[in-house]
Each structure stands twice: as C-alpha cells, then as structure tokens.
Amino acid sequence: MDKILEVENLSKVYGQGCSSCFDLTGPEYDTNICPNCGSVVAAHNVSFDLFKGEILGIMGESGSGKSTAVKCLYFDQEPTSGRGIFYDDDQQYDLFNLNTAQQRKLANHRFGMVYQNPHLGLNFDITAGGNIAERLLMSGVANYTGIRSRAKDLLSRTEVLTERMDEMPRNFSGGMQQRVQIAKALATQPPLLFLDEVTTGLDLSVQAAILDLIMEIQQEMDTAMIVVTHDLGVIRLLAGRTLVMKYGRVIESGLTDQILEDPQQAYTQRLVASAL
Amino acid sequence: MNDSAIHTPILRVEGYSKQFDLHEQGKIIPSSYDVNLTVYSGQLTALIGPTGAGKSTVLKGIYRTYLPTSGRLIYHTAAGHDVDLAQADEHRILALRRSEIAYVTQFLHALPRQATEDVVAQPLLLKGMDKTQARHIARDMLAAMNLPERLWGISPATFSGGEKQRVNLARGLVSRPRLLLLDEPTASLDPKTTETVVRLIENLKDEGVAMLAIFHHPELVERMADDVVELQPPVAIEKVLKEIA
Numbered sequence: 001m002d003k004i005l006e007v008e009n010l011s012k013v014y015g016q017g018c019s020s021c022f023d024l025t026g027p028e029y030d031t032n033i034c035p036n037c038g039s040v041v042a043a044h045n046v047s048f049d050l051f052k053g054e055i056l057g058i059m060g061e062s063g064s065g066k067s068t069a070v071k072c073l074y075f076d077q078e079p080t081s082g083r084g085i086f087y088d089d090d091q092q093y094d095l096f097n098l099n100t101a102q103q104r105k106l107a108n109h110r111f112g113m114v115y116q117n118p119h120l121g122l123n124f125d126i127t128a129g130g131n132i133a134e135r136l137l138m139s140g141v142a143n144y145t146g147i148r149s150r151a152k153d154l155l156s157r158t159e160v161l162t163e164r165m166d167e168m169p170r171n172f173s174g175g176m177q178q179r180v181q182i183a184k185a186l187a188t189q190p191p192l193l194f195l196d197e198v199t200t201g202l203d204l205s206v207q208a209a210i211l212d213l214i215m216e217i218q219q220e221m222d223t224a225m226i227v228v229t230h231d232l233g234v235i236r237l238l239a240g241r242t243l244v245m246k247y248g249r250v251i252e253s254g255l256t257d258q259i260l261e262d263p264q265q266a267y268t269q270r271l272v273a274s275a276l
Numbered sequence: 277m278n279d280s281a282i283h284t285p286i287l288r289v290e291g292y293s294k295q296f297d298l299h300e301q302g303k304i305i306p307s308s309y310d311v312n313l314t315v316y317s318g319q320l321t322a323l324i325g326p327t328g329a330g331k332s333t334v335l336k337g338i339y340r341t342y343l344p345t346s347g348r349l350i351y352h353t354a355a356g357h358d359v360d361l362a363q364a365d366e367h368r369i370l371a372l373r374r375s376e377i378a379y380v381t382q383f384l385h386a387l388p389r390q391a392t393e394d395v396v397a398q399p400l401l402l403k404g405m406d407k408t409q410a411r412h413i414a415r416d417m418l419a420a421m422n423l424p425e426r427l428w429g430i431s432p433a434t435f436s437g438g439e440k441q442r443v444n445l446a447r448g449l450v451s452r453p454r455l456l457l458l459d460e461p462t463a464s465l466d467p468k469t470t471e472t473v474v475r476l477i478e479n480l481k482d483e484g485v486a487m488l489a490i491f492h493h494p495e496l497v498e499r500m501a502d503d504v505v506e507l508q509p510p511v512a513i514e515k516v517l518k519e520i521a
Binding site: 051054208212219237240241254255257258261262264265266269270273 | 298299340341342369387
C-alpha cells in the first residue's frame with residue numbers, strides 16, 4: 001500500500017491570533033476560543049496519513065474542527081500553519097505552498113469534495129448534467145458529445161434518473177442532490193475524495209443508499225476518502241481508521257473497531273456510550 | 277500426536293494483560309492478566325476457563341480490537357517478519373487483517389440490506405478479488421456450511437442463530453487466513469452442523485492454518501485442541517494495588 005496524503009501539524013486560527021491561542025485552548029481548557037484575543041482555534045497540530053484506497057474517518061461534535069481539516073486540504077480555506085503532501089503516482093505536491101492556479105488544478109482534477117450542503121458543491125443555476133459538464137470542462141475535456149455521455153454515465157452510476165439530467169438541482173430531493181454532488185465529485189475519477197457530513201439531515205433510508213453507493217465506489221475505483229462525520233454509524237460502516245477530534249485537537253486515533261469498542265479517552269468513551 | 281517439526285510458531289503471546297479504564301465511572305476493570313501462549317501452524321490452541329477469565333479479551337487483543345495494556349503479541353508473518361501486534365502501526369494491522377489474520381465471533385455484524393453471499397464474499401473483495409469470482413467462492417463456502425441455497429440471496433438479518441453462525445464462519449474462513457481466531461464458533465449450532473464445522477476446522481489444520489479458539493463445549497476442546505491454555509479471572513484491581521503497595 002502506498003501513501004497518498006500526509007498531513008503534518010495542520011493548524012487553523014480564525015481571528016488575528018496571539019501567542020497564547022494554542023496554549024490556552026483545547027480539551028483541557030474546554031474551549032477553542034482564545035481567552036486572550038478571542039480568536040477561534042479551529043484546528044491545531046492535526047497530523048495523519050492516508051493510504052491509496054483507504055477510508056479514514058474524522059469524528060467529533062460540531063465545532064471540533066473536523067470539517068476545517070478537509071476544507072484546508074481542498075483549498076476552501078487557508079491553514080494558519082502546517083504541511084500537507086499529496087502523492088500522485090510519481091508526483092509529489094506540497095499542498096499549502098502551491099499557487100492558486102496549481103491548487104485549483106489539483107482540486108479540479110485530482111480531488112473531489114462532497115459537502116453536507118449541496119449548495120456548496122453544486123451550481124444551482126445550471127442543470128444536473130451541466131454541473132458535471134462544468135467539472136469535466138475545468139479538467140480539460142472539451143468535446144460536447146464526450147461530456148454529455150460521461151455525465152450520463154456518472155448520473156446513472158449514482159442512480160440519478162438520466163431523464164432528469166437537464167433539470168435544475170433545486171427540483172431534486174436532498175438525497176438526489178447528494179447523488180448529483182457525488183457524481184460531480186467523481187467526474188474526473190479522482191484518487192482522493194473528501195466527504196463532509198454527506199448524509200447528515202437525510203432520511204435514514206436515503207442515508208443508507210448513499211452510504212452503500214460510497215462503499216461501492218470505493219471498491220470499484222479504489223478511491224481514498226476522508227469521511228468527516230459526527231455519526232458513529234457512518235464511521236463504523238465506512239472507515240478503517242478513525243481520528244477523534246475535540247476543540248480543534250485530535251484527542252485519539254486508531255482502528256475504527258478499536259475506537260468504538262475500546263476507546264481510551266474519557267470524551268470518546270462518552271461519545272461511544274451515547275450512541276443510539 | 278502431530279509431528280512437531282512441521283508446526284512452526286505463528287503467534288507468541290507473552291505476558292498479555294488488558295484492563296479497561298472507565299474514566300466516567302472512575303473504575304479500572306481488569307479483564308485478562310499475564311496470559312502466555314503459543315499458536316502453531318496447523319494446530320489448534322484452545323483457551324479455556326470460567327466466564328470472566330478474559331478469553332475473548334485475548335482474541336480481541338490479538339486482532340487489536342482492544343489495545344493491549346501490556347505484554348507482547350509476536351506474530352510471524354507470511355513474509356517471515358516478526359510483528360508485535362500490540363505495537364504495530366494501524367496500516368500494518370489492517371493489511372494483516374486483509375490477508376493473514378481472521379476473527380470469527382459469536383455475533384454476526386452485517387448490514388440488514390446485504391445478501392448473505394455478499395456478506396461472505398466481502399473479505400475477498402477487500403483483498404481485491406473481482407465480484408464474480410468472490411461470489412463464486414462465497415457460494416461454495418455456504419454450500420460447505422450446509423446453508424440452504426434459498427437463503428444465499430437474502431440478508432442474514434432474519435436468520436436463526438445457527439444460520440447466522442454459519443454465515444459468520446463462512447466469512448471468516450473464505451479468505452484462507454494463516455491465523456484464525458475463533459470465539460465460540462459452534463455456540464448455537466445443531467449437532468449435524470457442528471460436525472460440519474469440526475470437519476472444516478480439521479481441514480484447515482491440515483492446510484496449515486494456525487488457530488486460537490474458544491469452545492463452549494468441553495468435548496470439542498477434547499477433540500480438536502492440540503494444546504490447551506487455561507485462564508483464570510484476574511483478581512480484583514484493589515487486590516492487585518494492595519499487593520503492589
């Protein structure tokens with residue numbers, strides 16, 4: 001197995017920041033707001049690696065910083081400090097030292113992102129098919145028939161009725177919007193996919209179908225994924241390894257079954273004990 | 277008596293202990309204490325002892341579902357390396373689970389919407405086998421377990437205890453592991469199916485699979501075990517602390 005991603009000491013502070021931000025926040029202070037300057041420490045010293053085809057879970061409650069980590073990696077946000085290395089076959093990218101054009105190129109070609117909120121991942125002013133075409137165009141595919149048939153393939157793969165590909169995403173149900181988002185993210189067959197609370201807020205049956213789809217895709221395409229969720233069930237189902245975050249820190253990490261059956265930290269024990 | 281020359285040690289457990297620190301309740305629960313044993317290729321080592329002796333905890337520690345508190349769990353890999361399962365990198369453990377070490381529990385964890393044959397084929401898919409071939413092997417295994425064919429295409433969620441157990445075993449055996457951890461694999465089986473499982477386990481032994489097993493029935497231990505390790509419940513932690521002090 002080969003490494004596809006390595007993240008070292010990723011930190012993100014919202015606000016002007018001061019020298020005590022990291023020292024006075026975290027689980028032991030029960031806050032991620034710096035008492036000195038009021039900045040929010042969304043993530044501090046987050047480190048992990050990811051292998052090809054592997055699914056890593058990042059678990060935590062709202063505000064734990066779990067989304068911040070993937071948003072930095074997808075270049076939606078700029079980290080305050082830290083390093084991220086993306087290994088793409090024989091190429092190697094120092095993610096946070098790339099210029100904007102290089103970052104956009106990676107995000108469009110080699111990464112995929114599925115957000116909890118479909119408005120972030122989809123352009124609601126163009127059709128479902130158009131959303132996929134947009135991503136294909138950005139990655140350099142220019143022939144119309146090619147794009148159209150590829151969009152059709154992707155939508156049928158994610159079980160969106162292809163008769164509806166010329167409809168606007170706003171006409172779709174929440175679950176269907178997520179499927180279009182997944183199809184769009186997969187359009188360029190990226191080796192790395194970020195999934196940020198993708199099933200949160202959906203009906204249980206729709207959640208199950210989306211999770212099944214994600215598992216199938218992972219098996220078919222050997223896509224490496226980072227799955228951010230507060231849902232233990234999602235973690236159990238998808239992730240081989242899991243990080244647990246609280247107040248911007250990784251407080252525990254391990255094999256998913258070990259995290260769920262033998263959690264070491266008081267916080268994780270409480271989290272696991274409160275599962276339905 | 278088996279010829280000991282052809283049975284090489286696959287796993288050495290040295291001073292394994294496991295206790296749970298329950299922070300919320302402020303309690304330390306000892307489960308396994310100072311366990312020592314060796315598992316050989318082509319042989320079955322049985323763990324015996326009363327309820328609460330920490331038998332399952334030994335298996336879970338080896339599989340790393342539990343993080344060992346102390347001790348060494350030296351596994352000799354197919355590639356000829358010695359790996360301490362208590363300390364090994366998680367990627368290493370996941371790779372070993374995919375290709376060398378399997379664990380069959382008394383309980384079946386399966387999605388209520390997954391066909392039985394797919395539940396069984398899953399370890400093969402994880403190894404990278406294509407779906408058609410994996411399903412084919414899974415069906416052979418289910419047939420060997422005497423599970424009626426009409427059940428293969430539906431979810432095991434509604435199966436009886438014995439049927440579930442057979443699905444579970446089929447899944448554990450399908451990937452041809454080098455080390456097989458068995459936690460009461462025959463617990464809810466009728467005599468006929470138990471016989472089938474016994475024969476399967478004997479075949480696996482002949483193929484050189486190393487097994488560490490917990491059996492509910494003493495007569496199965498008698499019949500199948502090449503080596504027996506008896507565990508005692510760990511003394512209450514207060515006592516241990518007193519001894520240390």
